[in-house]
Amino acid sequence: ALGFLSRHEDSLGGTHLLAFFWAPFLLIHLGGQDTITAFSIEDNNLWLRHLLNLVVQVALALYVFWRSIGEHNMHLLAPGIFLFVSGIIKYVERTIALMYGGLENMRNSIGDLEEFEVRPYPDYSGYSGIVRCALLSALYVRHVFAGSTIFQTGPISKRMHFNACQGRYSKLEMRKLLEVELGIMYGDLYTKAMVLRTRSGTIFRCISQVSTVIALVLFFLASSSNKQQGRYSRADVAITYVLFVGGIFLDICAVFILMTSPWTWDRLKGYNNVLGRVSWYFLSSNIGWTESRPLWSNSMGRYSLLRWLEGSSNSSDQPRLSGSCKQLIKMMAEKMMGLVCSTSSKKGKLFWLSTLLDTKYTQVDSEVMDNVVQFICDLVREIRHHTAAGRGTVSWPCLGEVLLSKLKVEIKVEFAHAIVRLHVFTELHLTRRSSSYGREISEEATKLAEVCRKLSNYMMYLLAVHPEVLPVTGKFDDVTLPSDRLISALGPDDEYGIQPCYDTLKNIRDMWILFLAYAAG
Template sequence: MQATEGLVKLFNEWEIQLLVLLSFALQLFLFYAGSLRRRTSSGFLRFSTWMAYLGADFVAVYALGYLSRHDQDETREANPLAFFWAPFLLIHLGGQDTITAFSMEDNNLWLRHLLNLLVQGFLALYVFWKSIGKLHNAVLLVSGALVFVAGIIKYVERIWCLEAGSQRGLESRRRSMQEWRETMRNVTGMIFLDAAGYALTVLEALVTMRHVMGVLVSSGDVCAYSHLTGRVKVARLQLGLMYDELYTKALVLRTRSWLIFRHISQISFVAAFVLFHVTVDKRRYTKADVAITYSLFIGGFFIEASSVLNSMMSPWTWKMLKDHKWERLAKFSWFLFSSDIGWPEKKQRWPCSFGQYNFRSWLASNSSDRDQPRTFGQRVMAVVRRVMVDLVHVNKKKLFWMSKALDTWYMDADELIIDKYVAKEIILLAKELDGTPAREWPILGSLLEFIEAQLDSDFATAIVTMHVLTELHLRRYPPPSDMAAAAADDVAFSLAQVCRKLSNYMMYLLVVQPSMLPLPFSSLRVLEDFQSKENVEVEMQIAEDDLSPSKETVEEMVYMWTRLLLYAAGKSRAEIQAAHLTSTGGELITLVWLLMSFSELGDSRLWALRMIKTSDTDSAKEIYAFNITNQQAADISNIDEDEVVEEFFLGEENEL
């Protein structure tokens, strides 16, 4: 009992010190986690970042409240220097350059953060005002006032970035970028003449960012540089840039007025440290309090220096230095930007991974038909299912919520899927607008027509149906047994792997990210209905038996899943895609959505996307993912795939 009382007393004596150190530790974690979450699918990192993001403000506000409620005698006797830490807590509330918002909702709630700034700024000022009679050195008050200035600037920066990243802020910035684009065109023209390779790709991504802004606010504007933006590499860079625009302080670091305020903040912080270090008599305070104060200063310097280095890695910084002909600094910026710690071309992959979920494996009652566990989570789920379902006979529907979390896995982004199939199908859809005949479906046409009602009105059911049927069919493509295997079998197996990835990805979206799909009602109802059907696989097998295994069959399945992905992307709303820029290092469907916008395809662009066309009736401003009319369609298999990919990567000659 005495030991417990002693621990409580010790905690009460050191509570403010622990709170301040915890607040700083959370800021340090957020600085590094904020830069990592854009390129990782780690659920643990996302969860810990979310907890730190929520906890950082809570700890800082609680610490300010703690200081404000202590009377004069108690505070002087315990730790008089603690009042000097109040402005540091305001700096912590200003957040880090690498993360201003955890989600799009934080941006849209910027007014709430503004109210918090007024309340917490007043609270910090009140605590600091109380410290006038408690600190023994007038110079310490001046030093604290300088830190207070830095804290206010930091917090206002955060509010401004949140407002700029909201839907209203994006619309306002898009309009202002009309004049900016003309300036950009004049200033950047000479840079384009000397640029080549990756540098040219980066410049094109920067120049056409106004188009991406317009897409995000569902603007109907046609991009003046649309012929420049039809490239996968450019789109990937732009998604990375847009992530920075929405969820970091990148905008502050390239705005002249805010750069001036940032320099004022930095100078104030340095001056505060010099005054504290040189003129304040440290013997008046405990060694622990002095050490904590030095830790706050040195830690602040470290984070600020890292922020400067991080800003030098920005493509906007590199372009600004090139515009002003500061060649040495521009070369240093490019070196950081293109190095492994920056945005290297070889690692410039958005998304860096994409999710997978095999629903047919979950439906299987026979353990031999289930996928072998790939991850630790799947191994845990396999044990739970074996015990609870196979032995205890619990209805597996009751465990589906666990499967959604544990049976999901992530694979590295498949360049073949993006560069060959997605790019090719987008271009073919766009060519149909110019009169090019639609893709034929000689093998799957009758099946698509049979499930036409599902495709048009019940997208979730269509995905599950085709997913199960695809999984049943792909079992008929075993890997080549030896090096002497026929080339056709090898190609068919490779196509089957691509088809399985696309099928599993669409199921992953349906199970884990249903808001990204055009669903008329909850996906959970559809998933539960399929789990209740006892003969669902038998019914699918009957349909699958009509499909003979061949390279042509599985290739047509790949194109079918690609078209389903394009349809889902074309129906998606801009705010949904913006909100999911932070998920799992970016979603594949977001990249597809942006690539389609460059060709003005999609419901929010010029040409609305419909699912299936079974008659020759034309619809204005509409294009179809599946055209299975009786009209003769030209064979498009002879299209040069390398030429299609080159069109996406290189585009036409730019006019700059």
């Protein structure tokens, strides 16, 4: 649009006299909404490219405005200047937010948060206490995202209150604490939150909003004067007012979004109780971060390798497509691939089809979350009491020495191999021994077996669909084997002599959670 205006400013002058005046509006909307600055983490890492876009597009907009302004429309100079102030500020906000959200700059920008360090509170009970605890740990969480380990955070980690390990928070409250912490981190990475909660960011945002209102008033006075009446077409005037109203509406929404921020609530509660209560009302209502609504998608991907290798489902879940339909698609794809590739490479070439047909998503239930939270809290408690797993206090006696020794070697060599081996072992163990856990604990064993299967399928989903988030090398089909070799790699039907019991399920669950924690790191 800016390029079009720069090429046609002369021809537009006779028919659309207000067209050049729309250039600064483009800058306002190029600055984006407060709720999104990046679509992915790569956008943050490429913030210098956005900075280049900022310089070029601002220069082009100024060029269009300068070439088109003249004696006949000097009355638009003042509102145009105020619009440029608003547009440049918003565009700069977005660029700085992208810079702060870049992984390489995250560690350097951590110091900017120390100015807004959250004051400790004596009471951490209730949902407000959970939000306060999340704010208190925000700097620590940002260090973790920046690549620091728990032991490298030093004194920062001491500010964080491990309420769960002290028995202060229940499992449900710990899950909500995790949601709020990740919600704060999401705002730092993908929105303008980190810029707007700084003192300078707040001041410039106020200047931007006031400039837009002043520009609207000046344009109204200029366009409604007797000298200018009838000079502009009604359509162009209407479009200009729509642009003004749209920009001001976004500013009003930005104020509401800012009021729903936990950081705003923390600041206002320290200065004015009335504003603090208003902010908490917005924060805890349905338009904000209500306690009852999950603050994330609350879903997890699931992929079973044996569905693809064996052509059937070993899980109790129903696949997306019927078995006959999937078999027909597989057969047609194999026929087509057989015309262009050899039989040996057919399996790898068709793996992408499996990720489409066999991948599904399911809700993360309380059983999975409670097991993960409880295990992590127990592990943290052991670390704090100097009995970390690395010192040999955690063991899996029910998994057998043969399986553990192979997993230990594969984790050091290639983590993907360990995931595949444990995944197939879990699927075969749960399938072959599904009716061997005894009636007295059948309900508990069924729940725990489902947790093991979900964690197993989730790790396989990450490996198959999103290997870039795991510490693995190469492609996934490089570590998969044909069906008979992969299943036989686990040994005979006795599965390394591992007996089906409730403790075996617990060991499988704990091993998967450790895999999950290792991948998260």
